[in-house]
Amino acid sequence: MAAHDAKRAENQHIARSANRRLQDVAGRTAEDGIVIPFLCECAGGACMGRIEITIDDYFVAHLDPDYYVIVPGHPRIDGEVLVGDHGHYEVVNKAAA
Ligand SMILES: [Zn+2]
Numbered sequence: 001m002a003a004h005d006a007k008r009a010e011n012q013h014i015a016r017s018a019n020r021r022l023q024d025v026a027g028r029t030a031e032d033g034i035v036i037p038f039l040c041e042c043a044g045g046a047c048m049g050r051i052e053i054t055i056d057d058y059f060v061a062h063l064d065p066d067y068y069v070i071v072p073g074h075p076r077i078d079g080e081v082l083v084g085d086h087g088h089y090e091v092v093n094k095a096a097a
Contacts, residue, residue: 008043008077015041042074051089066095
């Protein structure tokens with residue numbers, strides 16, 4: 001993996017851990033069907049993108065831990081595969097990267 005890809009992977013992990021906390025808190029307090037502004041989990045370092053989906057959608061998108069949710073068109077690591085196009089967000093599999 002090239003150095004810039006390692007940095008990109010780190011960016012994704014930072015967004016992912018922030019989203020995990022959001023999911024944890026919202027999962028305990030939010031009502032079903034409420035849309036949560038999750039962070040875009042793309043490889044861009046300064047990405048301020050938001051994925052507005054429900055806790056359930058976020059959970060389903062991450063049943064595979066190698067899956068990440070991103071704003072459509074945001075930077076991906078070489079080799080990442082698009083596994084779901086939901087219109088206002090995409091799910092990518094970074095396992096192959
Ligand atoms: Zn992004």
